[in-house]
Amino acid sequence: xxxxxxxxxGTSVANTDRIKSVxxxxxxxxxxxxxxxxxxxxxxxxxxxLIKLARExxxxxxxxxxxxxxxxxxxTTVALAAMALHALGVExxxxxxxxxxxVTDGVHTKARILNIxxxxxxxxxxxxxxxxxxxxxxxxxxxxxxxxxRGGSDLTAVALAGALRADLCQIFTDVDGVYTxxxxxxxxxxxxxxxxxxxxxxxASLGAKVMQSRSVEIAxxxxxxxxxxxxxxxxxxxxxxxxxxxxxxVVIRGVSLDRNQAKLTLVGVPDQPGIAAAxxxxxxxxxxxxxxxxxxxxxxxxxxxxxxxxxxEKADLAKATAxxxxxxxxxxxxxxxxxxxxxxxxxxxVGMRSHPGVASTMFDALANAxxxxxxxSTSEIKISVVIDLESGERATQAVHAAFxx
Amino acid sequence: xxxxxxxxxGTSVANTDRIKSVxxxxxxxxxxxxxxxxxxxxxxxxxxxLIKLARExxxxxxxxxxxxxxxxxxxTTVALAAMALHALGVExxxxxxxxxxxVTDGVHTKARILNIxxxxxxxxxxxxxxxxxxxxxxxxxxxxxxxxxRGGSDLTAVALAGALRADLCQIFTDVDGVYTxxxxxxxxxxxxxxxxxxxxxxxASLGAKVMQSRSVEIAxxxxxxxxxxxxxxxxxxxxxxxxxxxxxxVVIRGVSLDRNQAKLTLVGVPDQPGIAAAxxxxxxxxxxxxxxxxxxxxxxxxxxxxxxxxxxEKADLAKATAxxxxxxxxxxxxxxxxxxxxxxxxxxxVGMRSHPGVASTMFDALANAxxxxxxxSTSEIKISVVIDLESGERATQAVHAAFxx
Numbered sequence: 070x071x072x073x074x075x076x077x078x079g080t081s082v083a084n085t086d087r088i089k090s091v092x093x094x095x096x097x098x099x100x101x102x103x104x105x106x107x108x109x110x111x112x113x114x115x116x117x118x119l120i121k122l123a124r125e126x127x128x129x130x131x132x133x134x135x136x137x138x139x140x141x142x143x144x145t146t147v148a149l150a151a152m153a154l155h156a157l158g159v160e161x162x163x164x165x166x167x168x169x170x171x172v173t174d175g176v177h178t179k180a181r182i183l184n185i186x187x188x189x190x191x192x193x194x195x196x197x198x199x200x201x202x203x204x205x206x207x208x209x210x211x212x213x214x215x216x217x218x219r220g221g222s223d224l225t226a227v228a229l230a231g232a233l234r235a236d237l238c239q240i241f242t243d244v245d246g247v248y249t250x251x252x253x254x255x256x257x258x259x260x261x262x263x264x265x266x267x268x269x270x271x272x273a274s275l276g277a278k279v280m281q282s283r284s285v286e287i288a289x290x291x292x293x294x295x296x297x298x299x300x301x302x303x304x305x306x307x308x309x310x311x312x313x314x315x316x317x318x319v320v321i322r323g324v325s326l327d328r329n330q331a332k333l334t335l336v337g338v339p340d341q342p343g344i345a346a347a348x349x350x351x352x353x354x355x356x357x358x359x360x361x362x363x364x365x366x367x368x369x370x371x372x373x374x375x376x377x378x379x380x381x382e383k384a385d386l387a388k389a390t391a392x393x394x395x396x397x398x399x400x401x402x403x404x405x406x407x408x409x410x411x412x413x414x415x416x417x418x419v420g421m422r423s424h425p426g427v428a429s430t431m432f433d434a435l436a437n438a439x440x441x442x443x444x445x446s447t448s449e450i451k452i453s454v455v456i457d458l459e460s461g462e463r464a465t466q467a468v469h470a471a472f473x474x
Numbered sequence: 475x476x477x478x479x480x481x482x483x484g485t486s487v488a489n490t491d492r493i494k495s496v497x498x499x500x501x502x503x504x505x506x507x508x509x510x511x512x513x514x515x516x517x518x519x520x521x522x523x524l525i526k527l528a529r530e531x532x533x534x535x536x537x538x539x540x541x542x543x544x545x546x547x548x549x550t551t552v553a554l555a556a557m558a559l560h561a562l563g564v565e566x567x568x569x570x571x572x573x574x575x576x577v578t579d580g581v582h583t584k585a586r587i588l589n590i591x592x593x594x595x596x597x598x599x600x601x602x603x604x605x606x607x608x609x610x611x612x613x614x615x616x617x618x619x620x621x622x623x624r625g626g627s628d629l630t631a632v633a634l635a636g637a638l639r640a641d642l643c644q645i646f647t648d649v650d651g652v653y654t655x656x657x658x659x660x661x662x663x664x665x666x667x668x669x670x671x672x673x674x675x676x677x678a679s680l681g682a683k684v685m686q687s688r689s690v691e692i693a694x695x696x697x698x699x700x701x702x703x704x705x706x707x708x709x710x711x712x713x714x715x716x717x718x719x720x721x722x723x724v725v726i727r728g729v730s731l732d733r734n735q736a737k738l739t740l741v742g743v744p745d746q747p748g749i750a751a752a753x754x755x756x757x758x759x760x761x762x763x764x765x766x767x768x769x770x771x772x773x774x775x776x777x778x779x780x781x782x783x784x785x786x787e788k789a790d791l792a793k794a795t796a797x798x799x800x801x802x803x804x805x806x807x808x809x810x811x812x813x814x815x816x817x818x819x820x821x822x823x824v825g826m827r828s829h830p831g832v833a834s835t836m837f838d839a840l841a842n843a844x845x846x847x848x849x850x851s852t853s854e855i856k857i858s859v860v861i862d863l864e865s866g867e868r869a870t871q872a873v874h875a876a877f878x879x
Contacts, residue, residue, distance in 0.1 A: 085530035119550070125490035126554050127561040134560070137568050138553035141546035145524070148543035149531050155539070156532040163542050168617060189617070212573060212594075 076226035079113035081300035092153035111142025132177035143203035166206035179218035185232035220281025231291030245299035246307035265312035337403030412461035438467035481631035484518035486705035497558035516547025537582035548608035571611035584623035590637035625686025636696035643700035650704035651712035670717035742808030745778035817866035843872035
């Protein structure tokens with residue numbers, strides 16, 4: 070008899086019919102003899118509706134009270150989900166995040182979990198209940214309601230699975246697993262049976278919108294295996310876990326295209342120690358997240374100078390440009406170029422580090438598809454290139470074909 | 475500097491504009507130097523919407539989970555009300571019933587308050603906050619969310635005022651006070667400046683829909699004076715408090731008409747000890763609340779028999795009739811008569827017990843208005859008569875004129 074934590078997101082509990090379907094699914098797992106903890110999000114649209122109400126009262130709502138307000142969304146779902154199980158004759162009890170023992174810091178609207186004391190969850194499981202926990206929320210040690218920010222319900226599920234030493238955590242969502250590429254771009258894309266935490270992290274940060282990095286990091290830290298699967302089918306999904314020997318044989322796990330990038334190039338930056346630090350300090354102060362950074366070698370002749378390119382999210386381009394321009398006196402670059410028509414194409418795979426030739430296979434595939442490479446960046450388990458936005462889909466298909474078909 | 479507990483009901487917080495008006499009102503009282511605790515209900519319509527959702531999932535929702543669901547209604551309002559005060563630059567913090575220290579028994583959907591430990595409320599008041607507490611809800615000693623049932627937010631306000639030893643409790647509602655009669659029926663009706671707890675209790679139980687008896691009982695028990703007043707004007711309302719000497723001089727405080735009554739008469743019941751108990755046992759078992767009971771003297775001749783009449787709420791008439799019929803063998807009545815076309819007219823006043831002649835004045839007024847009296851029942855501070863429904867308004871006007879104009 071396993072202990073399983075199942076998480077259902079907003080679209081899986083979008084209305085009372087969907088909540089009843091979730092209850093039926095939970096009841097089937099329960100009938101197999103498993104002990105089950107269910108983590109649910111707010112019904113889709115509910116959180117946005119609450120934020121709209123708050124803004125009617127106060128254009129920039131105080132975050133402490135916004136948390137009190139938003140926490141009602143998941144509380145509504147847990148009560149309805151428990152009723153739906155009762156209607157099927159299954160014993161179930163709902164808990165708010167606070168009642169489930171989820172203790173966070175006091176950074177309202179994006180609190181971090183400090184610890185979990187799942188005494189009540191254990192007690193209710195012991196007495197034969199399915200326990201339904203409100204995702205996305207917790208309380209401070211002094212008892213104030215907090216929420217965990219984006220991806221918060223996944224985080225609740227994974228962290229609770231860790232604290233309960235659950236055998237498995239299942240993330241039910243509106244996709245049926247992790248794919249070798251976005252099937253809308255690459256029709257030949259396949260669903261992966263398994264993937265390592267690190268690969269999942271790279272994919273998460275590369276725009277595969279399945280899960281926030283934060284939850285994957287926690288799963289990795291506490292060794293919680295989890296499965297990403299569809300709440301609309303019975304098919305198994307993708308297992309995310311520590312890499313195993315058999316996983317190492319795979320060279321490339323997936324191909325990912327991120328079209329939400331913009332590129333900045335500082336032309337003619339003095340080639341001196343400390344200049345990179347000087348460039349990125351104003352960006353950090355403006356809370357701009359920099360992704361890829363590439364510095365080319367020095368040009369010959371005169372005072373040594375170099376070009377420095379980096380990418381940011383498209384939404385941050387204006388802020389990044391302003392930050393760099395405000396520091397122009399110190400940075401002494403000749404010119405700043407920006408380009409919003411770029412995309413980042415990445416191949417990810419744990420096996421890569423012990424398999425030479427991955428880079429050249431990728432570059433060959435892009436050359437054959439007539440795609441120009443603007444920037445290159447590599448890590449232990451991924452190679453990313455910045456290319457023209459217009460060639461993004463063609464490039465993704467070519468690289469997927471080269472490695473995975 | 476007084477400590478004031480203010481309660482705002484569902485229509486007073488019906489939407490975000492109304493919530494902003496409430497915040498402005500609270501801010502004005504605060505500016506006078508008072509310390510303020512605000513108790514709010516769910517926005518009108520929200521509770522019904524939640525019940526509808528619950529019924530979609532489960533036709534008869536489990537009460538424990540219904541409480542978890544319904545409690546989100548008031549939690550939403552407290553967060554929005556706190557934000558509305560912040561928008562006015564007033565320090566404010568919201569608390570759920572549980573956070574405010576309201577501990578109840580475990581009778582879900584109609585829990586009773588066991589005790590209140592307002593430590594957090596005191597601490598927040600001390601540090602200069604307006605404290606906004608979710609009405610209608612609490613938690614069991616073991617931490618389960620409960621709700622208090624009908625009139626629950628009034629109860630929260632009055633009980634909290636008692637526990638905090640507040641100087642005053644104000645019930646802001648959609649009427650501007652307690653009247654000598656319903657102004658829609660009696661145009662000459664006047665607003666009362668003050669009324670005693672007992673008189674308010676009689677009026678509450680007589681269909682004056684201002685407040686549930688339960689809250690008035692608690693106010694009386696803990697000696698909490700409270701004011702019923704409008705949230706849509708600045709006029710003072712009606713003070714409800716211990717009777718004072720000056721109050722005793724008043725003979726009649728008000729006239730009340732309850733059109734929600736039905737009458738049952740058991741004809742030819744054997745006139746024996748224990749028969750009344752036998753009649754009312756099946757009613758109690760069916761959870762029918764019996765209001766007036768009148769037993770006439772025995773008819774002469776043959777086996778002594780009597781007629782027994784009583785009134786119930788119209789909605790309970792079918793249930794009451796079925797309960798009596800199912801016990802026919804034991805009760806041995808000859809016939810059962812029911813009448814839905816009745817109304818109960820009452821005059822209420824603390825002074826009544828020491829002023830003879832009130833009954834005859836009332837009966838004279840009714841006779842002059844050509845109203846037939848079907849049943850009479852009296853208590854220390856009220857006289858009630860059951861009359862034909864059709865003559866209800868005429869009778870109310872006549873009695874009001876006799877005593878109060």
